[in-house]
Structures are given as structure tokens and as C-alpha cells.
Amino acid sequence: MSGSKLFTICLSLGIFLLTACDHIAEGDELIHVKQEPAQRVVLLEDFTGQRCVNCPLGSEVIEQLQEAYGDNVVAVGIHGGPLGFKGNAKNVGLATDLGDEYYNHWNLEYQPVGLINRHGAVNYADWAKVVKEELAKTAAIGMTASATLQDGTINIVVEAAGKEGTVSGKLQVWVLEDGITAMQMMPDGSTNRDYVHNHVFRAAVNGSWGDIFTINEAETMKQTLTQAVDASWNTANLSIVAFVYNDNGVEQAVKTKVISEK
């Protein structure tokens, strides 16, 4: 028998042995089904201040965005920075020390200014364009949240589902309040004492920068948190915002209203 014939026979035998056990009964096959990508929700952090005459113009853009995109745009008004106002004996202030910390951390230089999915400072005149671009992207995770108020404590449940690859970063949960009537400088230089401030950042539930978070594709996770209600908050107007972020920006966000349990 020639060398080449022997090689051919050995190769055929090898292929037969390797493929002989390939048959798997129908229904027993492990088929990798790709997860459907999640709808991207865009987080817009509006760094604003009651002493900032042009900041109401930023709020107007947010109203237009929320009208156009509904719940797919989550806006947070973070009062702080040099034009923030922390209040005095006569007037309500909405700026917080944490608002200042965030403003300084991101090296922001003017107001109003926005972070859109934490991809750098964006002037309010460009918010609509950048939000539209972000909405066109898919999200690697899906998120839902619920929040109930009982005996002065907000009970928060955040759930996430991995849709693509592994996502690592931090999960941040914040409390927001709508409908706060407080003084605001206006673009014409006047002061509006009855200005209604919406989506105002009130507190971070899980620390200034959130908790470590990792999720793999097809995995789900559930986290419960609690937040004591501050006496100055109107519990009828509270919301919770949860989002996952990392060095690539915000991966996903969700907002839910705080519901009072009777």
C-alpha cells in the first residue's frame, strides 16, 4: 500500500470518528439566541443654578426634548457650581454640596451645561442634536425600577437584564423632585420668585458615585435600596432615577415615580 493511500484511509477514518457522534436529537440542541438590544434611554444632567440668568433657556430645551421623546430622555437638574444657591432665611435654595462636587468633578466651566450620557460637556444649544444621536444607539442592558413610599422611607427596586456582552461599571440611584417653586434669575435679568423647578436633584441614594455593578449577557440582577425622606421634600412629586455608567459613559438609565403606599 502506497504512503498516500494509507494517509487517505487514515484521514477518512479520523473524520468519521470525529463526526460519528455529532447527531443531537431535535430539541436537545443548544442554540445561542442573541438577546434583543434594549431601547436606549438617554440621561441628561443639566448643571444649573438659580442665579444663572440663562439657565431657564436650558430648561426650555429639556421640556421640548421630553415632549418629543417622552420617557426615553431622563433629565436631572443638578443645582450647584458658582451660580447655584443654597438658600437663606428668606429664600429656598436648591443647590447641594453634592451638586458642587459633581460640577467640579466634571471640570465644568459655564452654566447651563449638560452631560448627555456622560460624554463630556454640551452647551444647551446642542442638546437636541446630541440627544438624538444617543437615542439612535442600542443599549447593552435593559433596566426597570419601582419605588414605593412607606412610613417616611422610599423602598426602591432596580432590576437589570444583560443584553449583549458583559457590562461593568457602577449603578447610581438618585432622588428627584418636580414642581418646586423657588426663585430664579431670568434671561432678561429679572428675578422670578414663582419659578417652577422640575426634575431637581435632591439626593444620591447609594453614595455620591454609586455601587459597583457587573452583568453578563442573558443574566438578570435585582437590587433593593432605601432612602429616608427629607422634611423639605414634597413626597407627591418625587421620582427615582437609576443608571449604570462606566468609562464609556452611561450604559442605560430608567426613571420611575415614587408611589405612596396607603
Added chain:
Amino acid sequence: MKKIFTLFAGLVAALAVQAQSDFPLQFADKDGNIIADGSVLNLTTAEKDDFDAVQMPSGLYVKNTTNADVQGGGAYTITSLSNGAFQTCFPTNCVSNNRTGSYETSNGTIAAGELKSMQTEWLPVDNGTCVVTYQLVTYKQNVITKQWQKDKTGPTITLKFTYDPTGINSTTQNKNVRSVEYYNLTGRRVQAPAHGMYIVKTIYVDGTTTCRKHLYK
């Protein structure tokens, strides 16, 4: 030769003055009166705002003197700042600076013929001074990147704030500039100063006036 040089230098200077007066954006008072390039405004009146903070408003406006929208902004240098912060809200955002240095505003549209308040002031916390030189700038859009970039620089104005806590006014008083008039040394009023020494008369909204000599170079 010396005469030719002098004539040439004079021509260049005249063209420069002409160029600034042709610039589409001009500093102005609240009534739209143009404040000449190189003017120095001495600002001494402070007021308490509704947030109980002391502020010294400049009363400055910017006028678009053309029939077309202009993309503009400002560049400013704070050369002296005893305390507090210098704040400017022109044209689209508010910037607050608490140290000396050179800064630029963002750019924004100033509509054709618009008279836009600069919302520019010093927020002192103690007696002292704040000196800021402010220059207007136009922008043009890069056709490829669509990014706005600085195009031309225009008139300059110097704001000299002096704060004396004993002289603070109530919120209702506002020492905004109503108009600025220029007189040459023969006492004749001129529309805008060219080169040389002029008397600058600043008339405030509250009716008070200040006069000073200023050398325009």
C-alpha cells in the same frame, strides 16, 4: 522719509479705527448708544440682589449693527480681582471666574439689529477692585467640520469696578450706564474718538455723570 513713515503709520491706525467701527458687534448702553472702542468704564455702584448677594452691574449691552444675524462671543482678561467673582452671561451661558486670567465665552447668535444685555458684573465680598478687559469676537462655521471657530476680533472695553461696602445701594437703584459722550480737548463733541486725548463723559441711568480724560492709542 520720516514724514512718509508717519503718514503710513497714521493710515494704518486710521484703517484700524475704521475696521473696529465697521465691526458688526459693538458695545452699547441700554439705549443702544455705541460705546467707543477702547473706552474705560469706572463702575462704583453696588446693589444687593434678590439672593442677598452684592453685585456691581456693568450695564453693558452688545448691539448687532447689521441687518444679518451674527455669531458672536467674547474674550476677556481679568487683570485684577481683589475678591469675589467676575460673572458674565453672554451670549448664551453664564461664566463665573474667581481668579485673574484670560477667558473666552461660548459663541451664540446675536440677531440682526439686536441689543443684547451682557449680564456682566462683579460679585464682591469685600472692598477692593476688579479690572476686566473685554473684547467682542465673531465666529464662522467650518464648512467641513461644522464647528464654530473664531473669525475676527472687534472692539475692546475696560471695566474698572471699585467696591466700597459703605456705599451700597438698595436693590431698586441701578447705576447702569445710559450713554457715553466723547469730547476733544477743544470741547467739541465727537461721535467716536480716534487717536489722542479725549474727555469721556459717562451718563448713568440715575442721572449722575462722571468725566475723565482718556488717551486713545
